[in-house]
Amino acid sequence: MRLKKALMFGIPGLLLAAGTASATVWGLGVENPVTENAQGINSLTKLLMPIIIGITAFVFILMGYIMFRFREKANPVPSKTTHNTLIEIIWTVLPVIILLVIAAPSLQLLYDQDRIKDTTLTVKATGNTWSWTYSYPDLEGVDEIYSNPLNAEQAAAAGKPYLKAADAPLVVPSGTRVKVQVTSSNNLHAFTVPDFGVKVDAIPGIINEVWFEVFDGKEGIYYGQCAELCGVYHYYMPIEVKVVSPSEFDQWVANGGSFDTASTHSGGAVLTAEAE
């Protein structure tokens, strides 16, 4: 039964992916893209996959034909041809053209991902061994969030996926450009949220910046896992991001970083005010 499911990775997966609006090709790329950059990764994957499958198929079919046509029985006397300038030029120039086709959209995506536009909110993510600390440098009254992993029992109790769920998520608003400043307090880590198209190393002494803007209406919980070897519990260092609507976010800020509305105190509408 497992084997059958596992085989679904193969050819049927390709046929399905080609014909449907599935976000990924064979599970390659972002599973649930909710930012433009994540969609960009999937668009590039969709461009690359037919090209590389086409090249592989061409080589395999050609090889199969040669193995059949020129087997010893069929062709007992070998030719002595060792040069053909035209074909050598063709198989040099043709790959160059294919690479140019790949390079143009690839570099476009690279610059789109990297150029940080004007951002409304700044978040700082610090990797520790083995947890994350999130803070909001521009928001007074919101305390640092210490985000520790949930163990298997806690995750099951919370109905969340083990190894992906944390006890306190990073909270960000949707429809808002968020800049994440990533650094580390000791070893290397990597701040990764695949659905946002974000992956950047957390390096002590260096602040790396990435940005994302989750589409309106895509509020929810998104997960990632540390993606740079950081020691014993590298596998047990989840990243959980809770995306809320801008108004909910303002409420959360006004509550001093709490969704518990009972403790409202004056904070001011950070996002909705700026949006107006």
Next chain:
Amino acid sequence: MVAVPGDDHAHDHKPGFFTRWFLSTNHKDIGTLYLIFAIVAGVLGGYLSFMMRAELGEPGIQIFDEDVRRFNVYATMHGLIMIFFVVMPALIGGFGNWFVPIMIGAPDMAFPRMNNLSFWLLPTAFACLIISFFVSGGDGDGFGGGWVMYPPLSTSGSPGPAFDFIIIGLLAAGFSSIFGAINFITTILNMRAPGMTIHKMPLFAWSVLVTAFLLLLALPVLAASLFMLLTDRIPGGTGFFNPAMGGDPVMFQHLFWFFGHPEVYIMILPAFGIVSHVISTNSRKPVFGYLGMAYAMVAIGVVGFVVWAHHMYTVGMDVNLKAYFVAATLVIAVPTGVKVFSWLATMWGGSLRFTIPMQWALAFIALFVIGGVTGVMLANAGFDTWAHDTYFVVAHFHYVLSMGAVFGIFCGFYYWFGKMSGYLYNKWLAGAHFWLFFIGVNMIFMPQHFIGMNRRHVDFPVEMADGNWLSTMGIIPTGVGMLFFFLMLAEAFIRKRPAGDNYWGEGATTLEWTLPSPPPFHQFNTLPRISDDDGH
């Protein structure tokens, strides 16, 4: 053809056992020692990977539950052992030593005693790595910082002597390779037989020449960065990579990959050379586009030095720098394509025999193409934002190394086994080895493309269970296939069926096929003369 006058077999004195194998200066004996060493190290490196795959067969931690850290130690050691103590010794030390002097018509290597030093530094280095398993690396025994050894995990993150032993071991292995590289360059440039011009030299000798230059230029950089790690690790020592002392951890990654990227070509180029000979021999046709093949390897070697940071797209490099590395990396696909198409063109019009080495060579081409096209995908920094440090990368580099370099090793082994040992192997056992290994490694690595799991994680979310389970099942055919390899060896040495001088027939045109199998202890006492009309 080539005339080989005056090999004086009557005086083929071999020294006594200890002198012959422990004080050896004979390139063929040293080559044999390298091959035996690589097989022994390969068994250990393979065992480590089997344990890791067994752990990853299902969610949860089953095998490494007493000491989770041990998983990282296994992953680290698997990488280091397979690269420095299996692939490099087999391809360069083993086949390079055995066949480069013979192919160019030389009696031995240029510096036989340095050759001996090159070999014996390796067991010394290997001993250091084995010791590292059993001494403290901080929270437990061994070093678990990955084969890339990034600081701060490899400096402040790993106290204790475990990593120091790895540094010392890798320095010894590095010097072994540097001495070997000097030896090969000198031999190939100065000791070719009369008439053997550089443009007539067999492609395997070409591949080892390019590899030797890569070793000579890349390994000193590794040695320097290892020294810097060593002094950084001393309490009150330097702070090259310590931001608190004004250092930069990313600098290590640049230095490491300036070595590390040429290193991957160091591992694959000799396999290219072997596959060219096997295809030409079994097509009974000279290599197509000989000069293009030779200079494609030179081009891969040169461009290989200027693409290193494509291993570091997520460290926060400037976007223009990333754009350069994307473009430069894509360029490598062009000479690689020239090689693949030239192999196919060599077969075109040939008279193909599907012997055991030919099967390995054909599988090499097919699997290397798969590893190559996933490399083209990974070259794109935008895509790499998703793929970096996931199993897509693991699958990619195992397709080019585990199936590229290792298939090249087995290809050469079955091609030259009769020449080296003097005995023929059993084709049924060798065929079982090939097919089981071929099916097994594809089962292991093909699903890994699609799991979407992060590298170096000992446990994984449940939705990744199916792909991991299939991948783990692949170790069964792979392991049984390796058993057939050892059965094949045992059977061949027990039955002792003599192999003729040239058991491949008229397709095999390089100089080793003019000698008896096994070749005399000293060959070419009178140098062979290569006439102008001899092909490559």
